[in-house]
Every structure is written in C-alpha cells, then in structure tokens.
Amino acid sequence: MNPLRSQFMLRPDIHYLNFGSFGATPIPVFDRYQSWQRLLEAEPVQFIAFDGAGYLATSRKALATYLHVDDPDDLVYVTNPSYAVNTVAASLKLAPGDEVLATDIEYGACDRAWDFHCERHGAVYRKQHIRLPVTDRESFLDDLFAGVNDRTRVLFISHLTSATALRLPVEEACKRAKAMGLITFVDGAHAPGHVPLNLNALDADFYTGACHKWMMAPKGCSFLYTQKEMQPLLAPLVVSWGYKAATPSHSMFLDHHQMNGTRDFSAFLTVPDCIDFMQQYDWEAVSARCRSMVRENAPRFHELLGTTPISPLNEEWLGQMVSIPIRTTAPEILQRRLFTEYRIEVPVMRQGSDVYLRYSLNGFNTLEDLDALFHALTELGPGF
Secondary structure, three states, rough: OOOOHHEOOOOOEEEOOOOHHHHHHHHHHHHHHHHHHHHHOOOHHHHHHHHHHHHHHHHHHHHHHHHOOOHHHEEEEOOOHHHHHHHHHHHOOOOOOOEEEEEEOOOOOHHHHHHHHHHHHEEEEEEOOOOOOOOOHHHHHHHOOOOOOOOOOEEEEEEEEEEHHOOOOOHHHHHHHOOOEEEEEEEEEEOOOOOOHHHHOOOOOEEEEEEEOOOOOOOOOOOOOOOOOOHHOOOOOOOOOOOOOOOOOOOHHHHHHHOOOOOOOHHHHHHHHHHHHHHOHHHHHHHHHHHHHHHHHHHHHHHHOOOOOOOOOOOOOOOOOOEEEOOOOOOOOOOHHHHHOOOOOOEEEEOOOEEEEEEEEOOOOOOOHHHHHHHHHHHHOOOO
16 A cells, blocks of 8 residues: 555545545544644633734745745735635726636636626626647647737636646746736636746746645645735725734735634644645655656557547646546546445546546545546446
C-alpha cells in the first residue's frame, strides 16, 4: 500500500480518483484544524473579536510566501472561489453593452455568477468557443481573443479547467489582455498546490484559488488576491462591521472582506500546516509522480473508450488530472454505478454537449486505482 494513504482519512475500500472536486485533508492538518476549533470554543469572544485578526495575518503571511505575493495584505480568505467571483463581478459596475470575455469551458458556477451580474446591468457574458482538441498555445489564444471587441472590459479565465481538466496558458492570456487595457481575473480554483504559482509574475488584477483542493486544507478555505490599485473597486459582498469600521485597520480591503460577521474561520488558519505537510513529504516529487501516472495511463482509456485526447498529453496542458471524452447519454447514472458497484469515486462530467470522465490523482493513489477503473469500464461495456 502507498505509505501516504495512512496520512488521510479516506475510506480504505474506495478507489478515490476525484481529488479535484473537494480535495482531502491529511490527518495532521485536520488535527490542527480541530485544535483551532477547540481554542475557539474555549473562549469564543477572545478568539473572534480580539485574537482572530492576528491569527489570520499569520496564516496570510505563510500563504503569501507560498504564492509569491509581496504583500500578504493583498490576500483575503474567502470560503470558496465562487464567493470571490461574485465579489468581483458584483463590484465592477458593468454598464449596458459592456462585455466580459471567457472561454466556453469555464466552471458552471462561475458561468452562472457572471450571467447573473451581467444580466442585472445589461452587460454581456461572452463565452468564446475554444476548438477542441487544443493543439498549441497560440491557437488557443487566437480562439479566445477572437472574442474581443471595443465593448470588452474584462477577461475571465480558468488556470485549470474543471470538466475538461486543461491547464490553460493564463500567463500569455493575461499579458495580452493587459496590453489591450482589459481587467484580468483568473479562476485558479485548481492551481495552488497543483501547479507552480507565482502571482507576482502572473500580474493578474484578480486571482482566486482554493486551498481546500490541492493544498489539502479543510473544506471552506480559499483566497482572493487583488492588486492594490484594484482594491478600491471591490465592495464587500457581505456588509458587516468592517464597513465604516469604528476602529479601522491599516487596510480597507481587509476590513471590508475579512470582517463579515460571526463565523468559524479555523480552516483558514491551517494553511501554514498544509504548506508544512507538503514540504515534509516532498510534494514536488509526489506531484511529479502523479502527473506521470496521469499521462502514462491516459492512452489506454482513450483506446478503451474509442475517443481521442482533447489536448497533447504533456505537462504544458495537463497536471494531476485528465479528462477522457466518453460516449454516454447518462453520465450521472454511470458515475453512480461506478461508485455503488465498483467503489470508484470518479466524476463523469458534462461540458455543453460533451461528456468527460475525469480522473485526478494525488499522493495516496497507485496504479491499482486506475486499473480498477479500467476493469470497471471494460466490464460495463459499450453504452454503459
């Protein structure tokens, strides 16, 4: 058995091939999470009203170092990337006719957020068609920027897509968009702990990422990074004591977006422990092993399912997950059968009219998990 398996609470009878959806928290990190919760319950007033800001500052400092952010105060913790997207989308004061440009392979919850806020203001959320399979970065960028016109104000793009599991060239996309005077916003839900991430170098105006996915924090731990010159644009999504604060801090950005009422923010405080865990177990090597296993096994699934890759099977386009096109009219039923009959946790996802089987691997996975999936699909046969 993979020795890292003992570091997680995952059920031993499950082949867990869906790390990308909600991650999984290592036991020592979860223990630290519960110790923060016990400290909270031992003296709630001191924890929330007096000590909490300091605890959060310490955690944000560790996260800033990990993400290569010069000033930790440019980061604020949020519960999930959808919260961050709604914060930005609700604040940009889009005018009738303005357009937000994205790909047509974005995450559904974010599509809905942009649809909602654009419709309220008479703006347009333009989901630009990306031809699949993608072949090279320049062709992808040409597809994307063909959607730019004189009404485009914002570029919104995933760092790694959800249903299609593609690592998009966000560095080049942000550089080109900024040269056009566009606001840039990267949805990096899958990026931290998954691919190298340097927010200083990326230079996006806004970036949101989940710590509860590949960084392995407890659920409900994400962040919003905002460049200083953009911070005054953001209104608090939840108006609370931080707005017109009686005792304002040095940062209105933090006051508005960190202080939004009573809540258990213990998950946010575990980020330094997540980073320590990854360093202790040489997560760069762990990730490299997972990426290799993802790529090396993809061809046999394409052959079994009679479909072709939607990108080159290399590190330019793939991380620790891959999406295999699959022909089925009932993906939800197939996903459920894989779990109930074969104890395999793997998503079968719709993206428009297409369906993908996406497996995502982390340190506890072995070839046995992928063999079990291959056996199950073989046994189920065509049509599933």
